[in-house]
Amino acid sequence: MPTIEANGCPIHVEVEGPDGMPSLILSNSLGTTLHMWDGQVAPFRKHFRLVRFDRRGHGRSGLTKGPYSMELLARDVLAIMDGLGIRKANWCGLSMGGMEGMWLGANAPERFERMVLSNTSSYFADKKGWNDRLALVRDKGVPAFAATNMERWFTKGFRERDPRAIAGMAAMFAATPLEGYLACAEAVRDMDHRDLLARVKVPTLVIIGRHDPATVPEAGEYICNHIPGAEHFIIDAAHISNIEQPQQFNDAVLNFLTRR
Numbered sequence: 001m002p003t004i005e006a007n008g009c010p011i012h013v014e015v016e017g018p019d020g021m022p023s024l025i026l027s028n029s030l031g032t033t034l035h036m037w038d039g040q041v042a043p044f045r046k047h048f049r050l051v052r053f054d055r056r057g058h059g060r061s062g063l064t065k066g067p068y069s070m071e072l073l074a075r076d077v078l079a080i081m082d083g084l085g086i087r088k089a090n091w092c093g094l095s096m097g098g099m100e101g102m103w104l105g106a107n108a109p110e111r112f113e114r115m116v117l118s119n120t121s122s123y124f125a126d127k128k129g130w131n132d133r134l135a136l137v138r139d140k141g142v143p144a145f146a147a148t149n150m151e152r153w154f155t156k157g158f159r160e161r162d163p164r165a166i167a168g169m170a171a172m173f174a175a176t177p178l179e180g181y182l183a184c185a186e187a188v189r190d191m192d193h194r195d196l197l198a199r200v201k202v203p204t205l206v207i208i209g210r211h212d213p214a215t216v217p218e219a220g221e222y223i224c225n226h227i228p229g230a231e232h233f234i235i236d237a238a239h240i241s242n243i244e245q246p247q248q249f250n251d252a253v254l255n256f257l258t259r260r
Helices: 034-045 070-084 096-107 127-140 142-153 156-161 163-174 178-190 217-226 246-257
Strands: 003-006 009-016 023-027 049-053 089-094 112-118 204-209 231-235
Touching: 003 070, 009 034, 009 070, 023 034, 023 070, 023 096, 034 049, 034 163, 034 246, 049 070, 070 096, 070 178, 089 096, 089 246, 096 112, 096 178, 112 246, 127 142, 127 178, 142 156, 142 163, 156 163, 204 217, 204 246, 217 231, 231 246
Parallel strands: 023 049, 023 089, 089 112, 112 204, 204 231
Antiparallel strands: 003 009, 009 049
């Protein structure tokens, strides 16, 4: 699979599906790799040429010195598209992937057919919460936050029902390079996309987790209410909704992206 140079950083990319299909780019949450989307590959590949990637500072991609910004991370996506020769794509981003999507929808709308912004926020007023988390991770390492993070990412019922999935996600999170996690988390903390939303000219679906404590339902409602013509879908999950409710998630995404 290709490695693409994006603004001075090698980005690991995986592409699946025939060249003639429309492209769908999947973008992960903070502290995950492209394997967060493994459960979507089979159903989505029936309709799209899938492009998945590890964000800089994560997985098999390079790690550059911070600070990062959401603009830098979104421009990495445009570099990936240019490197693969993709003129126009569909987008599905969850959490941090949705934040990149807002920037792209406002600043490069001509590159995208439709967008799904899932379990995400345009702004975090509570800087103290982020600073406390960053201090903990900086002091004790990424693995020290893994168990607490699983409680934010998944409902209690799902954690009890599928401990194997939780263990896999906890291991993925714990393996995130410290400096990559910190630089990306700082970009999330400092992001303010509220003024961008009215400029998003791409047809957009906002997926809202009914039980999401990380990007609360009100944050998704705000995004939906401020992107012209945006639609929303409420999913019965916490934060990582594509894993907690894969059928609901897949159906919502495909119904929106393949609608004629």
